[in-house]
Amino acid sequence: AARADFSFVHVTDTHVTAAEGAEGNAAKDAALFREISGLDPKPAFVINTGDVCETGTNVEYAAYWKAQD
Secondary structure (H helix, E strand, C coil), X not given: CCCCCXXXXXXXXXXXXXXXXXXXXXXXXXXXHHHXXXXXXXXXXXXXXXXXXXXXXXHHHHXXXXXXC
């Protein structure tokens, strides 16, 4: 049965790159995660299903994780 008190957030295609600026995807993702953090009620989970980073380098993933802080 469906529950009215259950929700989650689905994000995709965040495409973080190593050369990010103030208008880059990492900054946009940071704003997205701040918005998600302010949701009431809080979602049960957040899932990112694809294209998290442009090429998958350690630098890109570090920028993505930093955006979530």
